[in-house]
Amino acid sequence: MPEAIEIQLKKGALELCVLALLSHQDSYAYEIASRLADAIGMGEGTIYPLMRRLQGDGLVQTYLVESSSGPPRKYYRLSESGRKTFEGQKDAWTSFSGAVDQIVFGGAE
Secondary structure (H helix, E strand, C coil): HHHHHHHHHHHHHHHHHHHHHHCCCCCEHHHHHHHHHHHHCCCCCHHHCCCCCCCHCCCCEEEEEECCEEEEEEEEECHHHHHHHHHHHHHHHHHHHHHHHHHHHHCCC
């Protein structure tokens, strides 16, 4: 896949992926970045600004957890608004990706 297209696809899906991960369990930014790097090859540097934006938008809340290997870790969890946003984005993604699949693989006219 051409690199520019791949980057744009990843950027477009990044917020949805972060919200999805947090819908399953609370997590800290480095753990989220690691999971996204493994799953879709997304770089760590893109996660921290996104996490700050999600917090500023009220979609996530934070709390500190003591760590035996260093300073306390800032954990993120979905707020009620974040859960509603995730459900809306998930529905939109399902509809959009299904339509794209139909065009690409189903020979839609």
